[in-house]
Amino acid sequence: MSAAPRPRPKLAVWKFASCDGCQLSLLDCEDELLAVAEAVDIASFAEATSHFEPGPYDLSLVEGSITTPHDAERIREIRAQSRTLITIGACATAGGIQALRNYRDHAQMMAMVYARPDYISTLATSTGIAQHVAVDFELRGCPIDKRQLLEVISAYLHGRKPNVQRHSTCIECKMRGTVCVMVAGGQPCLGPVTHAGCGALCPSYARGCFGCFGPSDAPQLAPLVERMVALGTTRPQVSRLLSTFNVTAFRGKDDRGD
């Protein structure tokens, strides 16, 4: 064979408004991290390295939501430099917990935290990346699951579709054989309407699902809400349960409003 070795694909990891937890998931792949670093050219990953290469990039992983005018510009530049762009986590996919501002008076919230809100340039909303640029794949979770992250990186590097289940957490829970916390325990649980990915972790710790992975494909929200209310959960509690890390995504599925 006289052909030159194929250059390693260039991977970039980008951060917007977030807690850094989803990109940390990559560093938390202790057993696989050095192998990933061999398989790809890590061209930009500020949490892990000072090394930086300009684009274009074969694969960009984007964490965090858009909350400033500067970031709204920056994501366009990153999209223009990226062959494939994947969002990682609830912030990048649905705006994250900081999207609670979308339903409140942002100026008032800024004034609660800062004596001089005028020093800081922010947007009144927190939005997912797909609201700004085309996204090739959205990996859910708050945080993402590291096994799913490795599957997605591997799939895109090999030019195939990622094998990521789209059913509900409830089904994962049944497959796991956990006793139902709602039927047997009367606890509120978002498992029936939440996207799979965590392996139905919370019910295995005797608590109801609180929706880290956002809505599943065809969530039947209204009947679940009525069932939770019948079991004694108050409507304000239900409203709060749906208003956390994926607040925009669950609101989009809930035509009753609040």
Next chain:
Amino acid sequence: MTVATRTIQVDILARVEGEGALTLVLDGDEVVEAKLKLFEPPRLFEAMMCGRACTEAPDITARICGICPVAYQMSSTHAVEDALGIRVDGALRELRRLLYCGEWIESHTLHMVMLHAPDFLGLPDAMALAKLHPERVRGSLRVKQAGNAIVAAVGGREIHPVNVKIGGFYRAPRRAELEALLPELRAARDEADAMIDWLATLAFPEFARDYELVSLRHATEYPMNEGRLVSTKGLDIDVREFGQHIEEHQVPYSTALHARIIGRGAYQAGPLARFVLNADRLTPRAAAAAARVGLDPSCRNPYRMILVRGVETLVAFDEAIRIIEGYAPPPAASVPVTMRAGVGHAVTEAPRGILYHRYEIDDAGIVRHAQIAPPTSQNQRGIEEDLLAMGPVLAGMPLDQATRRAEHAIRNYDPCISCSTHFLTLAFERRG
């Protein structure tokens, strides 16, 4: 005043969590001001908490930082329990300390080997380090993994654990679940002990300042979840008095609030403060390691904090193993919680230093006011003062070298800038 400023834009502060820029203002060759700009977009957690149930605080505030979510869960639960008049003791208290040990191990090891050690060797990252010292990097990954295994066993998962609640836990782990960790923890503790000796071979720049160091101090333990707030300059207060002695204030160039001790000024929290103020509370193995690498409570060189993290990693392993060996599951996974109106405070020791939470709760358990003072925000002014003191050295260096040195100095504090930075742009402003 005639001010001719020359601004030189440089590179990025990588290997820190968040975004930042540093401006050093020079008058002739003298650095007259250092401004560390943290422009992590504000996420407004204190405002988001208002109107939420106090029972939601551990899950919501964990999202401030993916590197130290346990710290946020511990400070928030203890502050809410303080407001509600709840006391958590016995095996539940030990499980909380065990969970924190896991986070200290994984966070400290991530920082020591993957983020900070490359600075000392002039390398860009842990991947380059792995080419030079493959066994060291692989060993440290096993140490980090052991910390993560503790967090996952007690908390359900490594990042944003799900098992912490007001009053205790949702489910107490079974004895066998924890005992299964012991072989891995004992092996990883040996790796950590060897790691410290390797870190001690690094070249530490000479630098020291007369810091006011602040940490918790507990009657018998190396502090994590409880204690009085003490300092090297005479502070000794109940954590409920935090606001009477420490004030937060906003500066125009940063989204993280600065903090100072009223009447005195900047202070430093973190591993060095804990070690200096609690060296007599180290476990024997950790004390032996500190002595071996020449650390004692007179140390004021922040570059040596990487060694202190190693010593604290051993404390965390010793404590984790002790807790597991003596663990008998609590009679219930949590104590009963009854809502009542009140104000609650807590300080716990996040890996980066003291983390203060304060909540005002109404009689239905709804949060009416929240205050959260993260360690990086408290350390910000002290970091600036370090850079100011390094001014003459930095001003004499070529810009790229000065940038690397400044980044290295900032990383001494393991700044978690999503809690209040990764990109450092260094700018010299020259006044002529």
